Amino acid sequence: MIRVLLADDEVMIRAGVAAILATDPEIEVVAEASDGVEAVELARAHRPDVALLDIRMPRVDGLAAAVGIRRSAPETAVAMLTTFDEDEYVMRALADGASGFMLKAADPRELIIGIRALADGAAYLSPRIAHRVIARLGTSGLTRRHPGLERIAALTPRETEVLGLLGAGLSNHDIAARLFLSEGTVKGYVSAILTRLGVQNRVQAAILAYEAGLVARS
Template sequence: MIRVLLADDEVMIRAGVAAILATDPGIEVVAEAPDGVEAVALAQAHRPDVALLDIRMPRLDGLAAAAEIRRTVPATAVSMLTTFDEDEYVMRALAEGASGFMLKAADPRELVFGVRAVADGAAYLSPRIAHRVIAKMGAAGLTRRTPGLDRIAALTPREQEVLGLLGEGLSNHEIASRLFLTEGTVKGYVSAILTRLDLQNRVQAAILAYEAGLVHRS
């Protein structure tokens, strides 16, 4: 069962999102918060698998709440669910450690799929913004400090292989199946990659994989 914390300052939005998630018997909304402060407190109390946060909330916005949840409850994956897809919001969310960025206007099936993907350890961006984010961060942010090939040279061949599969958007389970490893072993590789390369999340790892030539551009 995937346990979800839902935070949004609009009651009707929370009710609608909860109803959509309830269509999947494998997902349970365990707590709801009307603002960022309560979202952090509930995440610490319930330790959900996924925290689904709006960006614009009173007292503490979703971006700040995401950073605090990632700091204090690192096992909880964070995804933003918002009407705003401006580049500034997307970049800040990813910089704060969010693994997903979904839009409220998207197909309800995308919401369920995105929550499942993030819970499974994958990164998920709404298709509408995915290519834009990769292009922008790859060109202007993440890899400017050191060329991609130089950065991944610190990794073992197996870690580079895992990084390439992260770049393809595969979850831990899918990587394990592809490489004939246990899921726990893959999680260990992913953690080592993020730590060694000083990356905040799997989205940044995927971008670096593209920049280093580990993934063929479509």
């Protein structure tokens, strides 16, 4: 069962998202928060697999809450679900450790796909967001903060191979199948890669994979 924390200050939005998630029998909303402070507290208490946060919330916004959750419940994958797709929000969310960014206006099926991907250890960006992130790879604040191309040279051949597949959007399960490894072994490689590159999550590692030319740009 994939356990989800849902945080949004609008009751109707929370109800709608919860209803969409309920259509998948393997997803369960274990807690709901109406602001960022409550979201961090509930993440610490429930340790969900995925925290789905609105950006604009009272007391503490979703971006700040994402930072708090990454610190207090690092095993929880954090994703933003918002009506706002401005580059400033996207890049800040990714820089602060979010593993996903989805839009409320997207197809409801995309929400299910994103939650499943995040729970499986992958990153997930709405296609509209992903295209813009890739377009900004050469100039984004993320790549300036983590230039790290020389760090990629320090990876082992197998770690470099895993990084390339991670950058292409494959989950741990898919990477394991592609390389004929156990999923646990892949998780170990991913953890080592994040540490060596000095990045917080798979999204930031994927950006460096693009910068290093490990993933073909379409």
